[in-house]
Amino acid sequence: MNKSITAASLAIAFGTAMTLAAAPAAAQDKMADKEKCYGVAMKGKNDCKAGAGTSCAGTSKIDYQGNAWSMVPKGTCEKTASPTSPTGHGQLKEFKEKKA
Amino acid sequence: MSAAFAYTLLRPEAPCPAGLKTWNGSDPAQRFAVYRNNVIVSLVDALADSFPVVQALVGEDFFRAMAAEFARGTPPRSPVLAWYGTGFADFVADFPPAAGLPYLADVARLEWLRVEAWHAADADPLPLAEMAARLADAAALPALRLTLHPSLRVLRSAHPVVSLWAAHQAEDVSAALGAVDFADAEAALVVRDGLDVDILRIEAGAAEFVDKLLRGAALGEAAQASGPFDLPATLGMLLRSGAIIEAAPARRIS
Numbered sequence: 001m002n003k004s005i006t007a008a009s010l011a012i013a014f015g016t017a018m019t020l021a022a023a024p025a026a027a028q029d030k031m032a033d034k035e036k037c038y039g040v041a042m043k044g045k046n047d048c049k050a051g052a053g054t055s056c057a058g059t060s061k062i063d064y065q066g067n068a069w070s071m072v073p074k075g076t077c078e079k080t081a082s083p084t085s086p087t088g089h090g091q092l093k094e095f096k097e098k099k100a
Numbered sequence: 101m102s103a104a105f106a107y108t109l110l111r112p113e114a115p116c117p118a119g120l121k122t123w124n125g126s127d128p129a130q131r132f133a134v135y136r137n138n139v140i141v142s143l144v145d146a147l148a149d150s151f152p153v154v155q156a157l158v159g160e161d162f163f164r165a166m167a168a169e170f171a172r173g174t175p176p177r178s179p180v181l182a183w184y185g186t187g188f189a190d191f192v193a194d195f196p197p198a199a200g201l202p203y204l205a206d207v208a209r210l211e212w213l214r215v216e217a218w219h220a221a222d223a224d225p226l227p228l229a230e231m232a233a234r235l236a237d238a239a240a241l242p243a244l245r246l247t248l249h250p251s252l253r254v255l256r257s258a259h260p261v262v263s264l265w266a267a268h269q270a271e272d273v274s275a276a277l278g279a280v281d282f283a284d285a286e287a288a289l290v291v292r293d294g295l296d297v298d299i300l301r302i303e304a305g306a307a308e309f310v311d312k313l314l315r316g317a318a319l320g321e322a323a324q325a326s327g328p329f330d331l332p333a334t335l336g337m338l339l340r341s342g343a344i345i346e347a348a349p350a351r352r353i354s
Contacts, residue, residue, distance in 0.1 A: 006242075007238050011241055012332075019336075
């Protein structure tokens with residue numbers, strides 16, 4: 001039991017919490033060591049994991065579609081080649097494909 | 101007729117219902133068997149989609165046999181396939197062949213919370229500036245009641261459920277599984293932040309605290325009645341994942 005919780009200790013706790021919340025997103029303690037990578041999936045091979053009855057997985061129409069993503073190990077996305085990407089590599093945000 | 105048809109659909113050993121006709125004169129029993137098989141296969145596929153880690157832990161053959169057993173006893177009650185799987189975790193807990201894997205039911209519970217979180221309603225978090233204004237009166241804090249995001253769920257387990265789940269998201273699953281200590285008890289916080297469902301490992305005391313908040317307890321009361329946990333870190337995590345929708349003084353409903 002935390003008998004020592006008072007208005008003052010709650011105020012201090014929230015003060016710290018607000019500082020934590022304002023910290024950059026990179027500090028977030030996410031479990032998965034993967035990242036969403038746009039523009040690297042082959043046609044029909046994009047990921048979409050939302051359980052049964054959701055059907056966006058495997059719906060991408062073209063190879064390297066800019067708004068279709070795959071989960072890839074963290075740090076590898078922007079090193080993966082993507083011929084449709086303006087940067088020449090996968091991107092962490094969706095993009096408009098350039099003409100090949 | 102339709103009751104008999106439905107009954108027979110879920111029982112592979114039951115004879116084909118009487119009175120069926122086929123358009124091309126082929127054997128109705130054979131056509132019915134195909135249909136009956138497709139019903140179970142589609143339900144098992146749905147469960148495999150919603151419980152991928154359970155399937156990975158027991159292997160496809162075991163999983164499909166277990167899921168088919170569940171499907172025969174618990175056909176869908178809703179036409180929404182996404183909701184098919186309520187009660188699967190309890191079924192797993194009581195499924196004798198899975199008794200050797202005591203953590204399996206809790207992994208199923210965690211995966212189901214993830215499905216629920218995916219489909220929960222949207223809600224905008226309270227902006228930090230407004231949150232700060234709500235905190236100005238320190239004396240009122242213990243009576244403050246938080247409205248949390250509709251997707252927010254907690255799970256306390258006697259098993260390392262979060263590590264088991266996370267290991268299956270890793271690139272090298274068997275290495276990650278090898279690092280899991282099966283004696284660990286873990287608690288999980290499940291919340292959808294934008295379009296992503298996050299599964300975070302939290303302290304047991306923090307899970308108790310969030311559970312009390314979800315049941316409508318005021319901040320002071322919830323914090324005091326929970327086991328030891330890092331309060332600033334827990335509040336910080338809730339804020340950061342956009343889980344606090346509103347904070348208002350408790351109002352007594354009488």
